[in-house]
Amino acid sequence: MLEVQFSKYTVNGVMSENLLKLEPSEKLSYAVEEMLKNDIPEVLVIRTLKEGEQLLGILTYTDVSALMQQGVSFDKPLSSVALKNVVTGTEEMLLTDARQTIIDQNIGCLPILNGSRITGIIRIANLRDSYYRFLEIVNKQYMAVIHQMHEAVTVTDRDGNVLLWNKNAERIYNMKASEILYKKLEDFFPNALSLSVMKTGIPIENVYHSPKPNYYVIISALPIIVDGEYLGVVATERDVTEYNQLTNELVNANVEIDLLKKEVEKMTKGSFSFGGILGNNAVVQDRIELAKHVAATDTNVMLTGESGTGKEVFARAIHEGSRRPGLFVPVNCSAIPSALFESEFFGYVGGAFTGALRTGKIGFFELANEGTLFLDEIGDLPLEHQAKLLRVLQDGMISKVGAERRTPVDVRVICATNRNLAEMVKAGNFREDLFYRLNVVEIHLPPLRERREDLVLLFNRFLEEGCKKNHRKMPHVDNSVFNALLNYNWPGNIRELRNVVEYMLVVGRSNQLTSESLPSILTQAGMISPCEDRAGEVLTASETLSEVESKVRQKEIEMISKALEAHNGNKKKAAEALNIPRSTLYYKISQYGI
Incomplete structure (x- = not known):
């Protein structure tokens, strides 16, 4: 590179015009006297012609010294002692060519001709001075380029001394070049990759590294070898912090998109607005009204009840009713491994621990920022993690694993459990302070066996959804099916009912669902011992069936008739008023002969 740049210069800009020209008849003594007086290291012996100079x-100082050692008389003319067959150059000659000629001919200077006139001379000193001057200019240019590079650049010699430390290296490591230049790199960075290359001679390329918190670089360290000789190591570090942050944002955005997609899929299967929660049962209606009232606040809510009673449905409805702009993030506390609690709930920065993603990970709390975090099975959370959860609820701040600073979050927490947390507090298995922090408003959801009047309503909703999912037409449901449903005790509650409906649609081979389509556990329900109703009376299975079925039938007929009458027989508007699909309304009208 230097040679290419240097070759742009010709001898015309570098040659010396301070010349000593003498006729061949002049004595050697006079020539030496003139050389000393004018401080010129050589004499050009010329003959002046009309058309120019020959x-x-x-004769140089070196030649004069040799003549003195030989004892040659200084009275001799220059024609007898001067070196003949002089090598010359022209003003257009490149400096590189002049330099090579001097080296090849083993001479100390090169007279320069312009036509037939001698206009200057190139001496070794001229070449040296111009060459070093040019090197200085090029060095400044190269250093300016190196300091403007986006990468941090470090160069060490074979002994590990720092020879170059550019501006970006100063910025990344907050260390001025004056502090580290010509000192051992190992004294400042004992784990530097350059030291490894220095020992092994093996290049290291594109290694991801975080030299300081929240800062990320891609490092390459290569040995410097010139003409087979090892001279040192050059290392470059490309700042990828911004890319890393953008990647984190993209990853987090993808997480949110995936969550939103799941939420949309769930929303398409059934509305989670309060109007979409089905139930004519008075207790359920009371719980819906309480949930509506609580939704407008930021109060933490505790949903209790047996497994499968619809606690997550209520939680989603509360979130939808709250109008909080963030996401609804459901978390099953019993499914989070203890070792991953902090990284899952609070997230971590890239490279926080072995095996961590380079991009870091967003936690549940940050994902639910300005939204709702639904903690299902909160009673299964170990005591050691309860304290960490309480700290976040108190401070509104999370500490990501590996981060230096805490992150503020605005999260509404809704919890759910099928366990008796008050008893767990007494037994020392649940923190009392966390219990009161979470249990500001408790909403208890009754089991399905205590709201049998909603069985048919829920069954028809799940049947409608199942037909859409499995691309089936709405089948006719035999009364024997409803008899079995009403006679069953439903230990799995609403979740079990949904599964039963899906089972019937899968195994049913006709457009009619009969008791033969039911799971065997329901067909055996008539042989189960009598069950106890909400008032505490012990009724036989047949008595429970007849009373509840009659009540459900009469209630549905009454509601459908009033809706049709209120909307002048318009079935579409009546179905909307009843909050049921139009196909379900048609089925009911046909079933009850309305």
């Missing part, structure tokens, strides 16, 4: 020879 160069006959040259």
Whole structure:
């Protein structure tokens, strides 16, 4: 590179015009006297012609010294002692060519001709001075380029001394070049990759590294070898912090998109607005009204009840009713491994621990920022993690694993459990302070066996959804099916009912669902011992069936008739008023002969 740049210069800009020209008849003594007086290291022996000058020879200080040692008389003319057959160059000659000629001919200077006139001379000193001057200019240019590079650049010699430390290296490591130049790199960075390359000679390329918190670089360290000789190591570090942050944002955005997609899929299967929660049962209606009232606040809510009673449905409805702009993030506390609690709930920065993603990970709390975090099975959370959860609820701040600073979050927490947390507090298995922090408003959801009047309503909703999912037409449901449903005790509650409906649609082979389509556990329900109703009376299975079925039938007929009458027989508007699909309304009208 230097040679290419240097070759742009010709001898015309570098040659010396301070010349000593003498005729061949002049004595050697006079020539030496003139050389000393004018401080010129050579004499050009010329003959002046009409058309120019003829160069006959040259005499240098070195030549004079040799003549003195030989005892040659200084009275001799220059024609007899001057070196003949002088090598010359022209003003258009490149400096590189002049330099090579001097080296090849083993001479100390090169007279320069312009036509037939001697206009200057190139001496070794001229070449040296111009060459070093040019090197200085090029060095400044190269250093300016190196300091403007986006990468941090470090160069060490074979002994590990720092020879170059550019501006970006200063910025990344907050260390001025004056502090580290010509000192051992190992004294400042004992784990530097350059040291490894220095020992092994093996290049290291594109290694991801975080030299300081929240800062990320891609490092390459290569040995410097010139003409087979090892001279040192050059290391470059490309700042990828911004890319890393953008990647984190993209990953987090993808997480949110995936969550939103799941939420949309769930929303398409059934509305989670309060109007979409089905139930004519008075207790359920009371719980819906309480949930509506609580939704407008930021109060933490505790949903209790047996497994499968619809606690997550209520939680989603509360979130939808709250109008909080963030996401609804459901978390099953019993499914989070203890070792991953902090990284899952609070997230971590890239490279926080072995095996961590380079991009870091967003936690549940940050994902639910300005939204709702639904903690299902909160009673299964170990005591050691309860304290960490309480700290976040108190401070509104999370500490990501590996981060230096805490992150503020605005999260509404809704919890759910099928366990008796008050008893767990007494037994020392649940923190009392966390219990009161979470249990500001408790909403208890009754089991399905205590709201049998909603069985048919829920069954028809799940049947409608199942037909859409499995691309089936709405089948006719035999009364024997409803008899079995009403006679069953439903230990799995609403979740079990949904599964039963899906089972019937899968195994049913006709457009009619009969008791033969039911799971065997329901067909055996008539042989189960009598069950106890909400008032505490012990009724036989047949008595429970007849009373509840009659009540459900009469209630549905009454509601459908009033809706049709209120909307002048318009079935579409009546179905909307009843909050049921139009196909379900048609089925009911046909079933009850309305």
